[in-house]
Amino acid sequence: xxxxxxxxxxxxxxxxxxxTLSCTYDTSESDYYLFWYKxxxxxxxxxxxxxxxxxxxxxxxxxxxxxxxxAAKSFSLKISDSQLGDAxxxxxxxxxxxxxxxxxxxxxxxxxxxxxx
Amino acid sequence: xxxVSQDPRHKITKRGQNVTFRCDPISEHNRLYWYRQxxxxxxxxxxxxxxxxxxxxxxxxxxxxxxxxxxxxFSTLEIQRTEQGDSAMYLxxxxxxxxxxxxxxxxxxxxxx
Numbered sequence: 001x002x003x004x005x006x007x008x009x010x011x012x013x014x015x016x017x018x019x020t021l022s023c024t025y026d027t028s029e030s031d032y033y034l035f036w037y038k039x040x041x042x043x044x045x046x047x048x049x050x051x052x053x054x055x056x057x058x059x060x061x062x063x064x065x066x067x068x069x070x071a072a073k074s075f076s077l078k079i080s081d082s083q084l085g086d087a088x089x090x091x092x093x094x095x096x097x098x099x100x101x102x103x104x105x106x107x108x109x110x111x112x113x114x115x116x117x
Numbered sequence: 118x119x120x121v122s123q124d125p126r127h128k129i130t131k132r133g134q135n136v137t138f139r140c141d142p143i144s145e146h147n148r149l150y151w152y153r154q155x156x157x158x159x160x161x162x163x164x165x166x167x168x169x170x171x172x173x174x175x176x177x178x179x180x181x182x183x184x185x186x187x188x189x190x191f192s193t194l195e196i197q198r199t200e201q202g203d204s205a206m207y208l209x210x211x212x213x214x215x216x217x218x219x220x221x222x223x224x225x226x227x228x229x230x
Binding site: 004033043044045046047050091093095097103104105106107108109110 | 120121148150152157158159160161162165173208210212216217218219221222223224
């Protein structure tokens with residue numbers, strides 16, 4: 001079974017600065033997807049960024065980028081130019097590449113990000 | 118696109134009672150997922166449907182839990198004989214076929230007293 005570990009329960013960053021959230025995972029599969037989801041307080045979870053394991057290039061979405069280290073099974077999220085609206089719980093998640101796996105995600109325990117004005 | 122809708126938003130029930138939650142996915146999405154999230158934890162997968170077929174069930178889904186999606190549109194999740202350990206946020210999500218991005222609803226928060 002796959003496991004996802006987020007070792008930082010809480011992180012804080014000054015507005016406009018850069019922060020990196022860590023995630024490690026364990027799997028015996030060679031093809032899979034990795035995700036970062038954002039869950040603002042009392043609001044729905046939204047997808048921040050997705051990485052396909054077969055792609056060597058790190059995914060980027062505007063101010064959000066990942067550092068995907070397949071051999072080390074590490075998948076960190078970098079948020080540049082942090083904004084107050086980035087404050088939320090961030091979850092790292094794993095999904096198998098198998099046809100029926102779809103979005104049966106395994107989530108980490110989350111990292112609460114606080115942004116200081 | 119009105120998003121994924123869940124009803125009710127909050128449910129308080131006494132131990133031993135049955136509860137039912139409803140999820141309306143985005144209309145063109147044929148996959149629908151249920152997750153459970155306890156306080157301070159990440160969501161855990163419970164089950165998913167492709168159209169009306171329930172394709173996967175987690176071992177977390179005990180015999181007291183049942184989910185349906187009778188016409189391939191909305192879905193219901195029923196918990197029979199609720200226990201205090203069932204207190205959690207129940208999240209519904211939908212997607213198109215395959216590994217298309219998931220769209221989550223706001224969840225139903227269940228409190229069992």
